[in-house]
Amino acid sequence: MPGAPELGLVGKPNVGKSTFFAAATLMDVKIAPYPFTTIEPNRGVAYVKFKCVCGEFGVQDQPRNSFCVRGWRFAPVELIDVAGLVPGAWQGRGLGNRFLDAVRRAKILIHVVDASGSTDIEGRPVKPGTHDPIEDIEFLENEIDMWIFQILKKDWNKTAKLMSLTGSDPVKELSKRLSGLEIDPRSIERALQRAGLAAKKAVNWKDEDLLAFIKEVRRLSKPIVIAANKIDVDPAPENVERMKKEFKGRYIIVPTSAEAELALRRASAAGLIDYIPGSSEFKMLKELSERQRAALRYIKEKVLDRWGSTGVQEVINKAVFDAGHFIAVFPVENEAKLTDHEGRVLPDVFLLPEGSTAKDLAYAIHTELGEKFMAAIDARTKRKLSSDYTLKHRDVIKIVTSR
Numbered sequence: 297m298p299g300a301p302e303l304g305l306v307g308k309p310n311v312g313k314s315t316f317f318a319a320a321t322l323m324d325v326k327i328a329p330y331p332f333t334t335i336e337p338n339r340g341v342a343y344v345k346f347k348c349v350c351g352e353f354g355v356q357d358q359p360r361n362s363f364c365v366r367g368w369r370f371a372p373v374e375l376i377d378v379a380g381l382v383p384g385a386w387q388g389r390g391l392g393n394r395f396l397d398a399v400r401r402a403k404i405l406i407h408v409v410d411a412s413g414s415t416d417i418e419g420r421p422v423k424p425g426t427h428d429p430i431e432d433i434e435f436l437e438n439e440i441d442m443w444i445f446q447i448l449k450k451d452w453n454k455t456a457k458l459m460s461l462t463g464s465d466p467v468k469e470l471s472k473r474l475s476g477l478e479i480d481p482r483s484i485e486r487a488l489q490r491a492g493l494a495a496k497k498a499v500n501w502k503d504e505d506l507l508a509f510i511k512e513v514r515r516l517s518k519p520i521v522i523a524a525n526k527i528d529v530d531p532a533p534e535n536v537e538r539m540k541k542e543f544k545g546r547y548i549i550v551p552t553s554a555e556a557e558l559a560l561r562r563a564s565a566a567g568l569i570d571y572i573p574g575s576s577e578f579k580m581l582k583e584l585s586e587r588q589r590a591a592l593r594y595i596k597e598k599v600l601d602r603w604g605s606t607g608v609q610e611v612i613n614k615a616v617f618d619a620g621h622f623i624a625v626f627p628v629e630n631e632a633k634l635t636d637h638e639g640r641v642l643p644d645v646f647l648l649p650e651g652s653t654a655k656d657l658a659y660a661i662h663t664e665l666g667e668k669f670m671a672a673i674d675a676r677t678k679r680k681l682s683s684d685y686t687l688k689h690r691d692v693i694k695i696v697t698s699r
């Protein structure tokens with residue numbers, strides 16, 4: 297989908313990244329138009345879930361680029377499962393380069409952490425509760441920061457001197473040096489301010505100044521959501537509480553059981569249960585074997601009843617909407633019938649960065665539509681909107697063109 301963000305799954309080995317990936321990219325054929333879409337072995341399509349507008353407008357929709365299940369709209373985003381990260385990845389240790397490549401490409405990172413503490417810092421299995429997952433969160437930050445530091449530090453003195461000689465704009469220079477990391481100039485400018493370097497000459501920056509800048513720029517341009525995984529295993533509940541306290545205001549932390557979600561989605565795809573991803577319950581549809589029933593009972597007791605959901609869907613939603621600051625907008629060609637030119641009702645939904653305007657939406661749909669943009673119409677109020685109207689989440693918009 298154009299403009300949709302890419303999400304990267306990161307973390308050390310054995311925390312459940314591949315399980316999370318398998319769960320998030322598995323969709324029941326009966327509800328999704330294109331089930332199990334894996335682009336490459338480790339690149340797939342996951343779905344962000346939000347309340348559709350069909351209920352509010354009282355219409356039966358005919359989605360095309362997304363799908364709708366009982367009033368919930370699911371829109372595709374790309375998910376990348378990254379090779380496990382081990383300490384020293386920034387120096388190329390382990391599969392460090394593959395890890396960093398994914399960080400480079402992804403807009404938003406999902407850090408899968410073993411909240412049960414049953415894997416050590418390198419991802420080797422240990423007794424539950426032996427390892428503190430808080431360490432993993434700090435360690436991942438550090439790996440990314442050191443990696444950016446290494447990129448910036450290379451030929452830094454030359455760059456800094458050149459900057460002061462030519463009086464060139466530091467935002468421009470830093471953008472150039474960090475190009476390829478998908479970091480936008482606005483984040484660089486803001487990070488310089490937050491690090492207190494906006495007015496300080498680059499030749500006078502010390503290593504700790506560079507690092508302070510890097511920390512800020514990472515926070516702004518590669519937001520991280522924590523999936524506190526394996527919540528079905530003790531002592532995960534206590535660890536989740538501690539993590540939430542420790543990282544309050546700094547990280548969105550979502551308790552998850554990737555394994556439970558994978559089991560539920562597989563059972564749903566096999567027609568054994570009725571389950572909508574993200575819900576707190578499921579319904580059995582068939583006579584199940586004792587083993588199947590025991591597995592479902594475990595999931596209900598240890599995960600759904602205790603935590604409200606498996607958390608996998610919530611992680612995707614929070615990554616896109618809360619950490620990534622995206623909104624979903626429904627474009628239509630006929631604002632009275634909510635249809636496109638072929639009469640399909642609410643066919644498409646677009647994910648756009650918060651702050652996008654009506655004109656941005658036009659360009660996202662088609663360059664030509666952007667160029668011929670005249671005005672937009674809000675399908676709820678039937679009011680005319682100007683080109684600089686800031687779109688809201690779940691807006692339904694018609695673009696008016698100069699023919």
Ligand SMILES: Nc1nc2c(ncn2[C@@H]2O[C@H](COP(=O)(O)OP(=O)(O)O)[C@@H](O)[C@H]2O)c(=O)[nH]1
Binds near residue numbers: 526
């Ligand atoms: N109990 C429990 N085990 C899980 C969960 N998620 C993954 N696992 C298990 O953890 C192990 C490592 O999972 P995997 O997805 O291969 O981890 P990766 O190395 O990070 O990709 C496997 O044995 C999974 O079955 C979970 O939510 N609960």
Ligand SMILES: [Mg+2]
Binds near residue numbers: 313314380
């Ligand atoms: Mg894996």
